[in-house]
Amino acid sequence: MPDTRELTYDPADLWELTLDDLEALEVGAGILGTGGGGNPYQGKLLTREAMKAGHKMTILSTDKIADDALCMSIGGIGAPVVGTERIREGREGLRCLQGMEELTGRKMDAIVCEEIGGANSMNPLVTAALGGLPVLDCDGMGRAFPEMQMTTFSIYGHSSTPSVMCDLHGNRVVFQHAVTEVFHERMARACVVAQGGAAMLATAPMPASFVRQNAIPQSYTKAIRLGRAVLDARRNGDDPVATVCALEGGRHVFTGKITDLKRHLRGGFAVGDLELGGFDGFQGQTASIAIQNEFLIFRREGEVEVTVPDLIIVLDVDTGYPITTEMLRYGQRIAVLAVPCHDLLRSARALDVVGPAAFGYPEIPFAPLAPLGQAA
Amino acid sequence: MPDTRELTYDPADLWELTLDDLEALEVGAGILGTGGGGNPYQGKLLTREAMKAGHKMTILSTDKIADDALCMSIGGIGAPVVGTERIREGREGLRCLQGMEELTGRKMDAIVCEEIGGANSMNPLVTAALGGLPVLDCDGMGRAFPEMQMTTFSIYGHSSTPSVMCDLHGNRVVFQHAVTEVFHERMARACVVAQGGAAMLATAPMPASFVRQNAIPQSYTKAIRLGRAVLDARRNGDDPVATVCALEGGRHVFTGKITDLKRHLRGGFAVGDLELGGFDGFQGQTASIAIQNEFLIFRREGEVEVTVPDLIIVLDVDTGYPITTEMLRYGQRIAVLAVPCHDLLRSARALDVVGPAAFGYPEIPFAPLAPLGQAA
Numbered sequence: 071m072p073d074t075r076e077l078t079y080d081p082a083d084l085w086e087l088t089l090d091d092l093e094a095l096e097v098g099a100g101i102l103g104t105g106g107g108g109n110p111y112q113g114k115l116l117t118r119e120a121m122k123a124g125h126k127m128t129i130l131s132t133d134k135i136a137d138d139a140l141c142m143s144i145g146g147i148g149a150p151v152v153g154t155e156r157i158r159e160g161r162e163g164l165r166c167l168q169g170m171e172e173l174t175g176r177k178m179d180a181i182v183c184e185e186i187g188g189a190n191s192m193n194p195l196v197t198a199a200l201g202g203l204p205v206l207d208c209d210g211m212g213r214a215f216p217e218m219q220m221t222t223f224s225i226y227g228h229s230s231t232p233s234v235m236c237d238l239h240g241n242r243v244v245f246q247h248a249v250t251e252v253f254h255e256r257m258a259r260a261c262v263v264a265q266g267g268a269a270m271l272a273t274a275p276m277p278a279s280f281v282r283q284n285a286i287p288q289s290y291t292k293a294i295r296l297g298r299a300v301l302d303a304r305r306n307g308d309d310p311v312a313t314v315c316a317l318e319g320g321r322h323v324f325t326g327k328i329t330d331l332k333r334h335l336r337g338g339f340a341v342g343d344l345e346l347g348g349f350d351g352f353q354g355q356t357a358s359i360a361i362q363n364e365f366l367i368f369r370r371e372g373e374v375e376v377t378v379p380d381l382i383i384v385l386d387v388d389t390g391y392p393i394t395t396e397m398l399r400y401g402q403r404i405a406v407l408a409v410p411c412h413d414l415l416r417s418a419r420a421l422d423v424v425g426p427a428a429f430g431y432p433e434i435p436f437a438p439l440a441p442l443g444q445a446a
Numbered sequence: 447m448p449d450t451r452e453l454t455y456d457p458a459d460l461w462e463l464t465l466d467d468l469e470a471l472e473v474g475a476g477i478l479g480t481g482g483g484g485n486p487y488q489g490k491l492l493t494r495e496a497m498k499a500g501h502k503m504t505i506l507s508t509d510k511i512a513d514d515a516l517c518m519s520i521g522g523i524g525a526p527v528v529g530t531e532r533i534r535e536g537r538e539g540l541r542c543l544q545g546m547e548e549l550t551g552r553k554m555d556a557i558v559c560e561e562i563g564g565a566n567s568m569n570p571l572v573t574a575a576l577g578g579l580p581v582l583d584c585d586g587m588g589r590a591f592p593e594m595q596m597t598t599f600s601i602y603g604h605s606s607t608p609s610v611m612c613d614l615h616g617n618r619v620v621f622q623h624a625v626t627e628v629f630h631e632r633m634a635r636a637c638v639v640a641q642g643g644a645a646m647l648a649t650a651p652m653p654a655s656f657v658r659q660n661a662i663p664q665s666y667t668k669a670i671r672l673g674r675a676v677l678d679a680r681r682n683g684d685d686p687v688a689t690v691c692a693l694e695g696g697r698h699v700f701t702g703k704i705t706d707l708k709r710h711l712r713g714g715f716a717v718g719d720l721e722l723g724g725f726d727g728f729q730g731q732t733a734s735i736a737i738q739n740e741f742l743i744f745r746r747e748g749e750v751e752v753t754v755p756d757l758i759i760v761l762d763v764d765t766g767y768p769i770t771t772e773m774l775r776y777g778q779r780i781a782v783l784a785v786p787c788h789d790l791l792r793s794a795r796a797l798d799v800v801g802p803a804a805f806g807y808p809e810i811p812f813a814p815l816a817p818l819g820q821a822a
Binding site: 263264 | 610617
């Protein structure tokens with residue numbers, strides 16, 4: 071279709087990312103991924119290739135775009151473990167963008183990140199760069215979650231259909247109408263399993279005014295700053311765990327060795343459990359973490375201590391690198407951090423969708439983690 | 447959209463079905479369903495309701511429509527056993543038709559039956575009646591098959607995407623492009639499981655010239671004639687088994703009691719095995735039938751005797767009623783008939799898609815059943 075749109079933002083407001091920013095984003099998004107969202111290393115490789123091929127990756131503040139600008143959110147869908155074994159073709163997201171523009175008969179103005187955690191921080195950058203669009207500095211989760219209805223967009227009233235899903239083979243599916251957000255998730259999830267376990271999915275466009283009000287703000291700014299701080303700490307011999315806690319208002323809840331690991335694919339998800347035996351300040355203690363793509367529930371001596379939607383972050387105790395659920399191995403030495411989630415995820419409306427009960431733990435109430443320095 | 451189409455056929459050529467025709471079709475389609483295609487009794491109830499509400503059901507010969515008329519094939523997708531427990535809402539097919547007309551921006555001229563066997567003989571009648579269109583006197587299988595790529599349309603080169611799938615909840619999915627027919631089947635099948643196990647699916651429209659050349663001809667005429675003959679035989683105290691064999695060029699291969707039955711749902715299909723102990727002329731013999739929604743392989747004393755795509759038909763030995771796979775019960779007394787399939791299903795191209803190997807029996811060659819009175 072002819073590109074007749076007027077620019078809905080001032081190009082002078084665009085922040086162009088560098089290769090160095092991508093390195094920092096890899097680390098920051100990995101940490102915010104709370105174990106999921108896809109492996110950010112592989113996401114970075116695709117992003118770097120696109121950047122090297124001359125495609126600009128630009129970030130735009132949600133304050134700097136017209137209210138009625140059309141924003142399309144996009145993310146990878148599938149089990150992270152598939153992403154590590156099957157490399158994407160690279161233009162799945164662009165095909166989603168083209169498909170959405172054909173479907174709606176309208177040009178999109180900006181791309182929105184579904185999920186800042188993991189590879190899904192990188193996927194919108196590739197799509198936007200290939201499509202010549204900016205990515206807004208925000209996201210729909212402020213972390214990673216395993217299911218599509220778990221965005222602040224869906225939680226606060228956006229209907230994510232019609233959506234467009236494209237895989238590496240060239241299949242294109244349009245979820246024209248779903249009666250609920252959960253039905254959309256179920257149908258897309260079943261379909262992605264049939265496609266081999268990984269695809270890109272773009273949801274129905276939103277006006278920028280809606281995004282501004284309902285997205286987790288400044289996600290790229292924060293993730294890149296976090297990643298850079300950890301890289302600096304590593305370089306300077308400082309403690310990356312303390313660095314993350316200080317920046318994110320979190321706390322260091324455990325250090326231990328993985329003594330048991332159950333993990334398998336079920337219905338397109340990586341689900342399982344992780345057992346830990348403590349050392350350093352946690353000698354003699356045991357802990358466990360329940361997994362559904364992300365780290366969901368942290369228990370110490372069998373007692374629940376941290377729950378989703380607060381962030382449970384696992385770092386390699388020696389290198390400070392974030393460890394995604396598919397990279398977990400028996401015997402790994404890890405630090406476990408807990409970080410309070412954004413207030414948009416703590417409303418009653420949000421907890422219905424992303425609280426422990428939504429993940430099959432109706433007996434566990436959400437006890438919000440207090441910020442650093444305050445009692446829980 | 448405004449209905450600006452010109453009529454592509456002469457209304458005088460339409461054959462309007464009666465309630466009596468539906469009764470005969472139920473029996474005939476049940477027999478041709480070879481155990482699958484959905485329970486025709488429930489299909490008939492929906493058809494009868496629509497007819498009683500004043501909707502005309504008309505059949506049109508494929509010779510009596512313009513070459514370039516747009517024909518949309520439609521059928522139910524899902525496991526038959528779900529269809530017996532969850533009644534359809536009734537307008538799923540109409541929503542598919544409306545969805546296809548929106549998608550293509552063109553009005554359809556006629557409806558085509560994907561599968562004459564089972565309830566899928568009835569589904570196109572309901573859709574066409576509600577949409578004010580005729581159903582062509584043909585189908586894509588001449589029987590029932592468990593998967594969508596197993597139509598003569600797909601086999602002989604029609605790409606079935608873009609397709610539209612609608613469920614009773616109101617979900618609508620468009621398979622915009624599938625790289626292969628099998629991918630289309632896999633994605634739609636996965637999706638229908640997420641929708642609860644049953645939906646209607648309309649495939650990309652075909653010109654009437656293509657349908658005329660590649661469809662199994664006169665399916666409704668034949669199914670209604672077959673059903674009427676069986677009903678007459680029953681009424682007159684004649685042998686329904688002999689009646690079917692005589693009309694369809696088949697043979698009576700076994701009479702026995704079901705001595706064992708394994709059947710379960712796997713990936714949206716009813717799969718299993720049936721063991722038989724013979725009586726009457728088959729006293730002392732054993733036989734078995736392998737099932738995947740339909741009856742696939744008939745073995746006598748462990749030796750393969752009849753295979754898909756030839757028709758393996760199971761009738762109640764006392765009443766002559768066809769028995770679908772989900773109605774099978776331990777202890778039932780059944781007659782097994784074998785009927786040669788249409789030549790369009792016997793080409794090398796067709797056997798790649800509907801021969802024993804396509805169902806997971808690469809070691810079983812297709813040995814075409816000879817017509818009645820000839821040696822095998």
